[in-house]
Amino acid sequence: MPKVLVLGGRFGGLSAAYTLKRLVGNKADIKLVNKDRFTYFRPALPHVAIGVRDVEELKIDLSQAMPEKGIQFQQGEVMKIDAPKSTVVYKRPDGSIVEEDYDYVIVGIGAHLATELLKGWDQYGYSVCEPEYAMKLREKLNEFKGGNITIGSGFFYQGHNPKPKVPENYVPTGDSACEGPVFEMSLMLHGYFMKKGMLNKVKMTVFSPGEYLSDLSVGSRKAVASIYQSLGVNLVHGFKIKEITDKEIISEDGKKLPSDLTIVLPPYTGNPALKNSTPDLVDDGGFIPTDGNMVSIKYDNVYAVGDSNSITIPKLGYLAVMTGRIAAQHLANRLGVPTKVDTYYPTIVCVADNPYEGFAVSVKDDTWYGGSVTVADPAPMNHLKKELFTKYFMWTKGDMALEKFLASW
Numbered sequence: 001m002p003k004v005l006v007l008g009g010r011f012g013g014l015s016a017a018y019t020l021k022r023l024v025g026n027k028a029d030i031k032l033v034n035k036d037r038f039t040y041f042r043p044a045l046p047h048v049a050i051g052v053r054d055v056e057e058l059k060i061d062l063s064q065a066m067p068e069k070g071i072q073f074q075q076g077e078v079m080k081i082d083a084p085k086s087t088v089v090y091k092r093p094d095g096s097i098v099e100e101d102y103d104y105v106i107v108g109i110g111a112h113l114a115t116e117l118l119k120g121w122d123q124y125g126y127s128v129c130e131p132e133y134a135m136k137l138r139e140k141l142n143e144f145k146g147g148n149i150t151i152g153s154g155f156f157y158q159g160h161n162p163k164p165k166v167p168e169n170y171v172p173t174g175d176s177a178c179e180g181p182v183f184e185m186s187l188m189l190h191g192y193f194m195k196k197g198m199l200n201k202v203k204m205t206v207f208s209p210g211e212y213l214s215d216l217s218v219g220s221r222k223a224v225a226s227i228y229q230s231l232g233v234n235l236v237h238g239f240k241i242k243e244i245t246d247k248e249i250i251s252e253d254g255k256k257l258p259s260d261l262t263i264v265l266p267p268y269t270g271n272p273a274l275k276n277s278t279p280d281l282v283d284d285g286g287f288i289p290t291d292g293n294m295v296s297i298k299y300d301n302v303y304a305v306g307d308s309n310s311i312t313i314p315k316l317g318y319l320a321v322m323t324g325r326i327a328a329q330h331l332a333n334r335l336g337v338p339t340k341v342d343t344y345y346p347t348i349v350c351v352a353d354n355p356y357e358g359f360a361v362s363v364k365d366d367t368w369y370g371g372s373v374t375v376a377d378p379a380p381m382n383h384l385k386k387e388l389f390t391k392y393f394m395w396t397k398g399d400m401a402l403e404k405f406l407a408s409w
């Protein structure tokens with residue numbers, strides 16, 4: 001029986017594993033390897049930071065969820081993929097190193113949050129990207145008495161060569177990997193401090209390594225700039241953060257912004273396990289270039305999905321789910337199950353929530369790729385969309401089967 005290894009257990013890996021199992025049933029052995037036993041619903045980690053959700057509500061035990069669907073689970077940290085040999089080397093929790101072979105591998109281990117590139121991060125940096133960061137920020141916000149808050153993202157070390165085999169306009173260059181969480185956090189904190197009666201004690205600045213939200217249409221960017229103006233939020237473009245101190249942040253070219261609390265989406269680089277893999281599997285940034293079916297341009301039995309794939313720009317859950325689904329559909333055909341394969345077409349689809357003020361901004365935009373769809377809609381109903389997205393992910397244990405219908409606005 002063909003053996004499929006799925007590496008990574010969040011949006012990309014889970015979508016691929018569940019979809020493939022649904023399509024091929026017992027025609028393949030499917031095993032998912034993730035470095036932790038638990039996975040968390042990342043889009044609601046900002047909600048943990050402002051105290052409207054708890055980490056435990058967002059936790060899925062992969063060691064139960066996978067076998068329930070007939071998928072094997074192995075906790076293990078992938079160290080490298082040897083693509084010519086068709087093996088994956090990973091470390092088990094007991095420290096033992098395993099080299100496991102595969103007929104097909106689907107790589108969904110995401111990107112690397114390169115906090116080590118930010119001087120002062122350990123002492124003064126805050127984020128919401130992982131549960132422990134969100135909890136640390138929650139405590140800091142609880143005790144915050146007022147002052148300057150800066151929110152922004154680090155630089156995106158995107159790879160460019162070799163290029164993936166998809167239309168060039170699908171893979172623009174981004175200064176930031178994903179600014180949606182920055183936008184969301186800035187809205188949320190306005191609500192958070194309003195509820196606490198502290199708005200007059202807080203001065204918020206949003207910074208971007210390039211032009212803020214350059215992945216959205218000019219019209220949507222103007223709308224965001226005017227929202228910020230009305231909320232008294234300062235917006236700084238072209239600030240490539242290099243260092244955080246107790247009172248300021250410093251950019252690579254020496255600019256400074258006052259900051260008593262610094263919240264950063266860290267710089268994104270390729271996953272170290274991929275940088276350590278067969279060199280021609282990855283591009284110069286450590287991401288895997290593929291074709292539109294998510295098949296590696298070099299190794300026919302390697303698929304890449306989600307943030308690990310060089311075609312997903314920006315690094316977005318919506319694109320991770322789409323690429324996971326396409327990889328599974330394509331592989332199902334090779335495993336003898338005729339299946340329609342969706343066409344990859346990038347679109348930015350996300351919801352920036354503001355629970356304390358009871359609204360969210362739903363975004364759908366493909367203008368970055370040459371399309372004409374541009375929606376940025378602030379409305380109370382959209383807050384319910386984020387709630388539904390969270391509940392749906394948790395109910396299904398990360399199986400986003402209906403996502404393409406739920407996310408159609």
Ligand SMILES: Cc1cc2nc3c(=O)[nH]c(=O)nc-3n(C[C@H](O)[C@H](O)[C@H](O)COP(=O)(O)OP(=O)(O)OC[C@H]3O[C@@H](n4cnc5c(N)ncnc54)[C@H](O)[C@@H]3O)c2cc1C
Nearest residue numbers: 008010011012035043077078109110306307315316317318
């Ligand atoms: C705070 C925040 C909020 C966001 N909100 C949204 C949103 O609302 N909507 C949206 O569309 N997108 C959102 N995004 C983006 C979205 O979370 C990512 O694009 C998405 O999680 C990518 O999914 P992935 O499965 O490719 O990678 P990841 O989510 O990075 O998952 C990778 C998985 O692989 C595991 N892993 C990593 N390295 C190894 C290794 N060496 N060995 C084994 N396992 C490994 C990780 O533990 C993880 O389980 C948000 C991002 C952040 C940071």
